[in-house]
């Protein structure tokens with residue numbers, strides 16, 4: 064926690080997020096996507112401590128410190144330029160922080176490469192890159208799968224392993240179809256990613272992230288440009304996955320969505336954490352209202 068932050072955490076329970084999601088005991092469709100993770104409720108999934116990132120004379124992140132509880136949906140909010148995206152980039156290895164540490168499940172992952180983050184089980188969604196736009200939805204899901212072996216290499220150096228390769232391909236395809244079904248996008252499996260609507264693209268981005276078998280997902284503005292129907296679908300999927308043990312950290316400008324669906328909200332301002340707590344506490348926090356939200360909440 065930085066010096067300027069105001070910790071307003073409390074033991075208050077019964078947030079909207081508790082009721083909007085499914086019971087953590089109930090098996091969900093998310094079971095089809097990945098094996099259920101052990102109940103880690105109460106454990107710290109991600110710990111950011113004293114993070115600093117400068118770009119020349121600009122200090123984009125200025126000693127940000129916060130923790131994300133395992134199995135939670137946590138919102139990271141703040142006005143334009145508060146340092147949210149830079150914080151995401153520092154957590155997931157896109158930027159090297161100038162100071163501070165990032166720990167995932169107790170392991171120091173400060174400054175590691177993005178692909179290494181994914182190996183740890185921490186992944187962020189990415190916009191579908193231009194080169195992916197010409198590939199089908201199905202092909203887009205085949206690419207990021209964890210531990211996928213190069214088929215040609217296997218066949219050339221280990222011809223006897225062909226059955227193993229085929230088994231691996233079958234399992235991968237099964238997982239791809241399970242994921243497509245989970246996100247209810249199997250009907251667009253053969254469509255080119257570049258032809259999808261904004262909302263379908265967001266579903267594909269999340270589906271791609273899930274193919275890496277993460278335990279925590281960082282979502283940067285997952286609802287931007289998404290129509291209300293698909294927004295609802297995305298939210299349902301997030302709650303289902305949360306009920307299955309996944310942890311979410313979401314940067315989102317839509318305050319109503321954050322307040323309704325996150326059980327914990329972290330407010331960044333000028334590169335550090337200004338306040339955090341359950342939604343009701345954040346919206347009634349004087350500092351947040353005066354210094355940052357301008358009385359909008």
Ligand SMILES: Nc1ncnc2c1ncn2[C@@H]1O[C@H](COP(=O)(O)OP(=O)(O)OP(=O)(O)O)[C@@H](O)[C@H]1O
Nearest residue numbers: 118121122123141142143144145146147148149150
């Ligand atoms: N690559 C960069 N080079 C120089 N300055 C940068 C770079 N990335 C971010 N900044 C600056 O760092 C500050 C924080 O930016 P950042 O994008 O992290 O904020 P944000 O909270 O995500 O804002 P927004 O909600 O508008 O996306 C801003 O002043 C921004 O201009």
